[in-house]
Amino acid sequence: DAEITQSPRHKITETGRQVTLACHQTWNHNNMFWYRQDLGHGLRLIHYSYGVQDTNKGEVSDGYSVSRSNTEDLPLTLESAASSQTSVYFCASSETGMTEAFFGQGTRLTVV
Amino acid sequence: DAKTTQPPSMDCAEGRAANLPCNHSTISGNEYVYWYRQIHSQGPQYIIHGLKNNETNEMASLIITEDRKSSTLILPHATLRDTAVYYCIVYGFGNEKLTFGTGTRLTIIP
Numbered sequence: 412d413a414e415i416t417q418s419p420r421h422k423i424t425e426t427g428r429q430v431t432l433a434c435h436q437t438w439n440h441n442n443m444f445w446y447r448q449d450l451g452h453g454l455r456l457i458h459y460s461y462g463v464q465d466t467n468k469g470e471v472s473d474g475y476s477v478s479r480s481n482t483e484d485l486p487l488t489l490e491s492a493a494s495s496q497t498s499v500y501f502c503a504s505s506e507t508g509m510t511e512a513f514f515g516q517g518t519r520l521t522v523v
Numbered sequence: 524d525a526k527t528t529q530p531p532s533m534d535c536a537e538g539r540a541a542n543l544p545c546n547h548s549t550i551s552g553n554e555y556v557y558w559y560r561q562i563h564s565q566g567p568q569y570i571i572h573g574l575k576n577n578e579t580n581e582m583a584s585l586i587i588t589e590d591r592k593s594s595t596l597i598l599p600h601a602t603l604r605d606t607a608v609y610y611c612i613v614y615g616f617g618n619e620k621l622t623f624g625t626g627t628r629l630t631i632i633p
Contacts, residue, residue, distance in 0.1 A: 442619055453610070454567070454623040461619070469620070501566050503621065511557075512621055514566030 413438040417502050417515035424522055430489040432518050434502030442505045443485040444512070445469075445477060447498040454501060460485055461507070492522045527611045532628045541598040543627050545611030548592040554615035556587060558596045560607040561626075567610065570596065606631045 415436040424430050434443065441462045446454040446469075456469030458477040466477050474496060476488045489496055499519050505512035528546040535541040547556060557572040571578055571585045573594070578585045584597040598605055610626040 444621060446623070453608075453625045454561075456620060456622055459620050467620075470622070499564065503566070505619065505621075507619065511569035511572070512559075512567075514568070517564065517566055 415502060415504055415513050415515045417500070417518050419518060420516065421519045422521070424492050424520070426492060426494060426522055428492050430492050430520065432487045432489075432500055432502075432520070434485050434487065434515060435483055436502075436504040436513070437483065438504060438506070438513065439482055440504035440513075441482070441507045442512075443479070444503040444505075445475070445485065445487045446501045446503070447471065447496075448501060448517075449498050457487065457500075458485075489520075492520075494522050496520065497522045527613055527624050529609075529611055529624060529627045531625065532630070534630050534632055535598075535601045536632050537603060538600055541601040541605065541629060541631070543596040543598075543609050543611075543629065544593065545596070546593045547611070547613045550591050550613050551615065554613050554618075556585065556591075556594050557612045557614070557621075558583070558585065559610045559612065559623075561610070562604075562607040567623075570609075601629075601631045603631050603633065605629065 418433045444459045445457040448454045455471045460466050460479040499517050501517050502515040503512045558570040559567040561567045573585045587594045608626040
């Protein structure tokens with residue numbers, strides 16, 4: 412069965428380190444999204460992509476970057492991790508043309 | 524982006540129908556109404572979507588008003604497992620990014 416997977420599921424890192432969170436989907440979807448969710452809050456869009464070599468900033472993109480070199484993967488990089496980036500991160504994918512989106516299980520990132 | 528307004532929380536008795544409202548008065552003609560839910564700390568799950576006609580699937584029904592400025596998600600026979608945060612999202616062709624609001628926290632009461 413097709414799926415979307417995130418790795419790692421949990422990570423602890425130190426302030427100032429570069430961190431990359433992986434997102435891999437096997438649906439061959441064009442659209443991919445990264446969100447963060449803080450305790451008691453909704454999901455906020457970080458970056459999104461409509462296809463290979465396409466990336467766009469969301470509402471909370473500062474301190475994050477993404478690259479889309481193939482259809483299956485959209486890694487999220489924290490250039491220099493800060494304590495304010497402690498959060499749960501969700502990746503999602505959808506096909507072009509308004510179909511439903513599928514979400515990963517989430518990555519819990521703690522920056523100490 | 525079209526904005527949505529939902530009540531922050533609702534309760535519903537187990538076995539009864541749960542009716543979750545959503546206002547989207549700035550929706551444009553090519554934008555769909557989508558509903559997702561998030562159970563505890565899991566990733567959001569798609570429920571249903573519609574353009575202007577009422578829709579029904581195995582999980583829920585979606586009622587969209589004729590002017591499309593509001594909609595209601597109906598869970599016909601709520602169970603304890605339906606306790607979750609429900610998100611109403613509006614987006615359309617050419618703007619396919621999913622932007623979540625704060626949603627409605629639905630609690631099913633035994």
